[in-house]
Amino acid sequence: MTDNALVRRCLEGNMESYRTLMGRYREQAMALALNILANYQDAQDACQEAFLKAFQNLDRFDLERNFKNWFYALLSHVCLDQVRKRNRFRHFIGRLRGQDRLTESVSAPNPGVPTYQAMGLLSRLGPKERTAIYLWSQEGYSGAEIAAVLGCSQKTAHVHLFRARARLKAILKEE
Amino acid sequence: MNHTRWIQMVIRLLPFNSGLSLRFRRHLEQCPECQGELADIQEARASTIGQDDIGASRDFWPAFALSLERPKPRRHVGAGLGWAWALGTAGLLALAITGAFFLIPFSRQEVLSPGVKLRVNYVKMYEQPAQAFIFQTQEANSTFVWVEKLKTGEAL
Numbered sequence: 001m002t003d004n005a006l007v008r009r010c011l012e013g014n015m016e017s018y019r020t021l022m023g024r025y026r027e028q029a030m031a032l033a034l035n036i037l038a039n040y041q042d043a044q045d046a047c048q049e050a051f052l053k054a055f056q057n058l059d060r061f062d063l064e065r066n067f068k069n070w071f072y073a074l075l076s077h078v079c080l081d082q083v084r085k086r087n088r089f090r091h092f093i094g095r096l097r098g099q100d101r102l103t104e105s106v107s108a109p110n111p112g113v114p115t116y117q118a119m120g121l122l123s124r125l126g127p128k129e130r131t132a133i134y135l136w137s138q139e140g141y142s143g144a145e146i147a148a149v150l151g152c153s154q155k156t157a158h159v160h161l162f163r164a165r166a167r168l169k170a171i172l173k174e175e
Numbered sequence: 176m177n178h179t180r181w182i183q184m185v186i187r188l189l190p191f192n193s194g195l196s197l198r199f200r201r202h203l204e205q206c207p208e209c210q211g212e213l214a215d216i217q218e219a220r221a222s223t224i225g226q227d228d229i230g231a232s233r234d235f236w237p238a239f240a241l242s243l244e245r246p247k248p249r250r251h252v253g254a255g256l257g258w259a260w261a262l263g264t265a266g267l268l269a270l271a272i273t274g275a276f277f278l279i280p281f282s283r284q285e286v287l288s289p290g291v292k293l294r295v296n297y298v299k300m301y302e303q304p305a306q307a308f309i310f311q312t313q314e315a316n317s318t319f320v321w322v323e324k325l326k327t328g329e330a331l
Contacts, residue, residue: 166214
């Protein structure tokens with residue numbers, strides 16, 4: 001059954017269809033969130049929030065559109081929002097400690113929480129660059145699709161992608 | 176200028192001019208030298224976390240179902256609106272009290288107890304204690320207060 005058919009059934013009150021949708025995208029959602037946030041627990045929280053928000057706004061979803069892209073846009077928005085909050089908090093704590101800004105930590109806060117080698121690399125890119133490069137390399141998204149997820153123009157999406165690729169190449173050369 | 180520096184500059188300029196942007200983008204996609212300065216798809220794939228790296232992710236359904244069962248938090252009247260209500264009520268109350276103070280007729284009888292029409296407890300004249308005499312007419316509704324300086328050596 002297609003995603004949009006599941007959405008339609010969910011709008012008719014069938015909750016199981018939403019459960020199927022969640023199961024269909026939970027790994028991909030986790031991957032996208034992890035690439036943006038570079039923290040396992042934050043990624044889980046973001047996914048949880050995005051699934052809930054998607055459900056609450058399902059009646060606004062245009063059934064002519066692609067559910068995956070719509071959900072990715074929502075999830076990336078939640079993740080970027082979390083990054084902004086984290087930066088504000090870090091800035092605040094940094095000021096309390098008399099520093100301008102604390103250095104970003106990408107290590108997982110608790111032992112037992114999975115960490116990925118790529119997190120170190122990703123932390124050197126901006127959050128929008130991480131989103132763009134993930135969608136391009138892992139999901140095969142075009143510039144237009146990346147733009148739809150990031151909620152920006154196609155040109156800006158290309159800039160994010162080129163910057164990410166250039167920066168990544170430079171990092172890989174350094175190593 | 177070598178390609179590396181040129182590419183950095185181009186990428187920085189891209190958002191400002193759409194015509195240039197398209198030309199540079201085409202160049203970046205076709206020029207082998209420029210391509211050498213950009214991570215290719217394999218490198219990018221290896222540097223990002225893919226679905227396969229994660230494995231089976233946590234099932235979000237139980238927590239999701241729980242959050243749906245939980246009663247929705249009551250919608251707050253916006254904080255600003257709440258303050259406006261509080262301020263408005265306080266203002267109206269203050270106006271009512273002020274209005275009452277000025278508009279309700281001042282009645283002497285309410286001030287003085289019915290038995291004693293006027294009582295002078297202590298009077299001073301030119302910063303010296305003085306003696307006060309009160310004359311109240313039998314029928315007329317008037318009272319006279321006479322204050323006299325104490326003579327030297329006289330006590331109250």
